[in-house]
Amino acid sequence: MAQDRVEAVERALTVLEAFDDDRESFTLADLAQATGYYKSTLLRLLGSLARFDYVQRSHDGRWSLGHAPLRLARRHPPSRHLSARIQPLLDRLAIETGETAALLENHGRQVECRLVALPNAALRHELRPGSQWPLAAGDDPRPELPGGKMLLQTLPSVPGEPKRWLTLSGPSSRLDAHSEAALRAAREELTTKYETEAVT
Template identity: 45%
Template sequence: MAADRQPKEQRVEAVERALTLLEAFADGADRLSLAELAKQTGYYRSTILRLAASLQRMGYLHRDADGCYRLGPTLWRLGSQYQRAFRLADYIRPALVEISGETGESAAFYVREGDQRVVLYRVNSDRPTRHHIEEGSALPLDRGAGGRILTVHTSGDDEHADQIRAQGFYVSDGERSPEAGAVAVPVFGMNGEFIGALGVVGPRHRMGADNHRAIADLLLRHAEKIGAQLGGR
């Protein structure tokens, strides 16, 4: 019967294509040429030009004098509103500063967005040799300590899920980047709701096995404190 049928998913192709164009910057690229956008999206250059023109008018893209594109101020404004609405920054940022200060490495907080993890907040180490990524960068979900934590506490689709949940943290050694090692733990809020992943990442030669437990314990203490501040127990 017609009443039993599920409604079809409503989609607007032009909107999805425009958003795909913006997603081309998700890996942290500051500027992309028309050719680079075409390669990443698979769209014809003529299509990109039409989409980009609309995005420029709305402030989502900006085209420099040399023809390269970069993200526009509207995204910065919306991103700022998103972070304010979350109100996690008041609790997460101070923790990241302390964690980075104690370990000497970069500290970050990740959330899951679809099949990626997003660096929502980050404090980069001030050491000359460090692992550096900007806030807002999108990274793979299936590799790295933060990605593993997000996966097992959302979809659970990970062969090591039971072990990760049992030990309460995950250590990666060159999983996403061959030069980096990381440790991450889950953060829970009110009613045990999973909020995101808290992690430390640094060069592999400084993230050896002898440091893993100490870093994990530090992260777990901060995760528990953040959880309590968010209304958890």
């Protein structure tokens, strides 16, 4: 209803909608063209959105989405379902192997750590949910780990879902055939769950 509209809120939401694009970052001119707003108006709106971490500004002045939209998206039922289904397996995998077990997810040319289980070891790969890094050449989701490495298994997906990987990471000297076998077994377990849910 017209009387329920708040113009400033609608303008801010219009700015956020402009980020629904294949590009990862935008200049102020890009956003002005997408929204039709003056740059001075945009800067005020972006300043408010940045204070609540809905957007962030890089050192070169380009704008991208902040962490708040991702945090809220995790409260969406499909994300909660994903966590309930996979987190226990990651916890078990970390205990069994003594390495960091994680679920990675592809977003454009970025990789995000969605879920993680850390082992009870002093020397380990410190990975946190929400951590992001660029997708490497050849669509390799693994980050650079000096002195360490990451094993990965691609998970099955359905149309509309992002690509996901199950991973184990830690010191290169500790990741062995046992680690690879444990990761494959975890992937097969999840694959069976996917197929069962698809049928039911």
